[in-house]
Amino acid sequence: MPVRPHPEDAADSLLDADDGTALARLRRYDDDGQSVAADVRPLPGAALTAVAAQARRDLAGVRLETPDEGLAGALVAGGLVLRRAATELRHGLTELPAPPVLPAGWTLAAPGWDDDLARACDAAYGPDHPDGRWQSGDTRQIRAMFDADDPVPPLRSASARVVGPDGRSAGHVLCAGPVPWTDDVCGWILNIAVAPHAQGIGLGRALLTHALRGTREAELPTLGLSVVDGNPARRMYDNAGFRTHTRVLSVLLPADPGAVTAGE
Known part of the structure; x- marks a missing residue:
């Protein structure tokens, strides 16, 4: 073979x-x-x-x-066609920032999935987002994680929803770990998103800090994530202390080995 x-x-x-x-x-x-x-x-x-x-x-x-x-x-x-160009980042967990103070009326809640969170993610991943639009398959995959631990269970200590003064979910961080696709033992941020109406008030930083501290609580040595080229969230990750681990370039190989896909 x-x-x-x-x-x-x-x-x-x-x-x-x-x-x-x-x-x-x-x-x-x-x-x-x-x-x-x-x-x-x-x-x-x-x-x-x-x-x-x-x-x-x-x-x-x-x-x-x-x-x-x-x-x-x-x-x-x-x-x-080069489908995705991204950088994998890692953060060691020996020294971590203190949890930031949330704006009045905002709280971090237990991880999970609900319709408000689905709408928040859909709004956060608009048509101009470097990772593309939120897809129904993204929602199915996250629901499967919570309903059946499939494909991987959430790392609950490092995952959370952010809830607004109206009691509705406006974003989340979803982590797993240790994950099978890395060459090192680490927790992994699968998704972090804040709805546009709740951006700019420090909620993303609060979710990221929660993920770091929760991964250390789970006794994993590092936390990793992948950020696509052009994603403005890269600045937040750099400021939080994440460092480059490796570049990842993705190409979908056609089912027909002789096919040419350029220009799709």
């Missing part, structure tokens, strides 16, 4: 050429029904064009995520 288990690390796999030469190391997981080849790293001496061609054939239909700009460039040069 061109994709085989790594002989020294059961969590990873190897992408082989047809002659059995190992071309790249990767980690497989499933993201809400989408198969993902994460952290794809060409091995020393492997030609990027060969890795790209083999990946298109043997990982067809998979979302490929790589920190290697050369590999991403080879896939794009072959007619595919």
Whole structure:
């Protein structure tokens, strides 16, 4: 098989050429029904064009995520589209800020999901958001986390809703951990959002601080997240002490290995 288990690390796999030469190391997981080849790293001496061609054939239909700009460039040069460019950040949890004082009438509540929160997230992820619009699939995935611990259970100590003076949810932070898709043991911010009408009064910073302190309470060593290029929230993360861990470039490999998707 061109994709085989790594002989020294059961969590990873190897992408082989047809002659059995190992071309790249990767980690497989499933993201809400989408198969993902994460952290794809060409091995020393492997030609990027060969890795790209083999990946298109043997990982067809998979979302490929790589920190290697050369590999991403080879896939794009072959007619595919760079779907997402993001930076993974990490925050060590030895020294954390004190919880900020919330504006009058605002509170942090237990994590969960309700219709007000769904509307808040939909408003927060408008048509011009770098991550794109909020989708019905996002709501289904979060509901599944709370209803059936699927695909991963929430890290409840690090998750919370923010509730306004009217008693309605206006945003949240949702964390999980430890998560299977990272190369280190850490908690992970899956989503942090505040409705536009509640932005600018420090609620995002309060949610982020809660996530940091709750992850340490869960005895995890770090908290991570992924921020897409152009997201203005990056400034908040930098100011909170998050630091760059790695870049992640994502390309969807077509189910038909010969397909060209550029210009879609």
